[in-house]
Amino acid sequence: MNSGVSSSTNSAALDQLNNFQSEFVAAGITYAVPETNTLKLLATVTGTKYTSRTTVLNSLGLLSNITEDELDLTYTKKFSRNLAITASGGLVGVHNGSFSLEPASAFQPVYSITATWTATPKLGLTVAASKTVALPTSLLANVEVTEGVNVGLTYSPTPKLLLAAGAAVSRSSGGFTGTPNVSALSPTNQVFAAISDYYSANASINYTITPFVTANLSYTYTKSVQANLVTPTSVVLLALTFARY
Numbered sequence: 001m002n003s004g005v006s007s008s009t010n011s012a013a014l015d016q017l018n019n020f021q022s023e024f025v026a027a028g029i030t031y032a033v034p035e036t037n038t039l040k041l042l043a044t045v046t047g048t049k050y051t052s053r054t055t056v057l058n059s060l061g062l063l064s065n066i067t068e069d070e071l072d073l074t075y076t077k078k079f080s081r082n083l084a085i086t087a088s089g090g091l092v093g094v095h096n097g098s099f100s101l102e103p104a105s106a107f108q109p110v111y112s113i114t115a116t117w118t119a120t121p122k123l124g125l126t127v128a129a130s131k132t133v134a135l136p137t138s139l140l141a142n143v144e145v146t147e148g149v150n151v152g153l154t155y156s157p158t159p160k161l162l163l164a165a166g167a168a169v170s171r172s173s174g175g176f177t178g179t180p181n182v183s184a185l186s187p188t189n190q191v192f193a194a195i196s197d198y199y200s201a202n203a204s205i206n207y208t209i210t211p212f213v214t215a216n217l218s219y220t221y222t223k224s225v226q227a228n229l230v231t232p233t234s235v236v237l238l239a240l241t242f243a244r245y
Contacts, residue, residue: 001027008135014192015064018136022048023099038076047099048135063142066176068102068133069093074112082118087111092133094143094176106176108133108145126152133175134231139226140193141174148198162206183211194227214241 005023010016028042046068053064068076072090079085087109093104112130115186119125136144148170173195204218217240223232 001025005202014189016052017057017140017189018050019052020048020050020135022046022135026119036078040072040074042072042074043070044072045099045101047144049098061142062140063096065096065098066142067095067097067100067102067104068143070110070133072110083116085113085115087113092143094133096137108143108175122156124154138172138198138224139174140189141176143175144172145175146170146172160208163204165201165203166205167201168197168199172198190227192226197225199223199225212242212244214243215239216241 003025004154005021007019007021009019024044024046026042026044028040030036030038030040045218048068050062050064050066053062058064070092071186072088074086074088076086077084085161089109092110093107095102095105110131110133112128112132114126114128117125131145131147133145136142138144146220148168150166150168152164152166157163174193189204200220200222202218202220204216206214206216208214216237218237218239220235220237221233223230224229
C-alpha cells in the first residue's frame with residue numbers, strides 16, 4: 001500500500017490552467033515465479049484540484065476537481081533468455097469532484113505491451129505500444145489520453161562500442177468531457193485544447209574508454225503538431241562520464 005501528494009506549477013501562461021494539487025492512495029499485490037512469470041494487480045485512487053480554473057471555465061467543461069479510479073493488471077513472461085514480454089491492461093474511471101470513493105461516471109481502457117528480443121549477443125530489439133490516461137501536460141483538458149508506439153534497436157559490434165537508434169509516434173487528446181465548447185475559449189487556448197501529435201527519432205553512440213570512463217554522442221529529433229502549430233526540435237549531446245564504481 002502506498003500514498004502521496006504532488007503539485008505542479010507552470011510558468012508558461014498557456015500551461016497555468018493545468019496547475020494542480022494531487023493526492024493518491026494505491027494498493028496492490030504481486031505474485032511471481034522467479035525468472036519466468038510475474039503477475040501484479042494495482043488499484044489507485046487519485047484526487048486532483050486544478051488551482052487556476054475559474055467557474056467560467058468549469059461551465060465550458062474544464063473542471064476544477066476530478067477523481068481518478070484506476071485498476072491495472074500486469075503480466076510479465078520471460079519465454080527464454082532472448083525474449084520477454086510485459087503486458088498490462090486496465091480501466092480508468094473519472095468523476096467530477098474532490099478526492100472520494102464515489103463511483104466513476106466515465107471510463108477509459110488503458111493498456112501497455114512491451115516485447116524485448118535479443119536476436120544475437122550483439123543485436124537487440126524493443127517494441128512497445130500503449131494507451132495511458134494521466135493529468136494533462138501537453139494540452140488543455142481534464143485528463144490527457146495518449147496512444148503511442150515506439151521501437152528501439154541496439155547493436156554492439158565490440159564489447160566497448162554500443163550503437164542505438166529508435167523512433168516513436170504518439171497522439172494525445174482530452175478525455176472525460178474535455179472542452180465541449182472549445183469555440184468559447186480564447187483563440188490561443190483553442191490551439192492548446194486541440195489534439196496533439198508527437199513524432200521523434202534518435203540515434204546514439206556509446207564508447208567505453210576505460211572501465212570508469214565512457215563517452216556518448218547522441219542526436220534526437222522531435223516534432224509536435226497541434227492545430228496549425230508545428231514545433232520541430234533537434235538536440236545534439238556529447239557527454240563524458242566518469243564512474244569510479
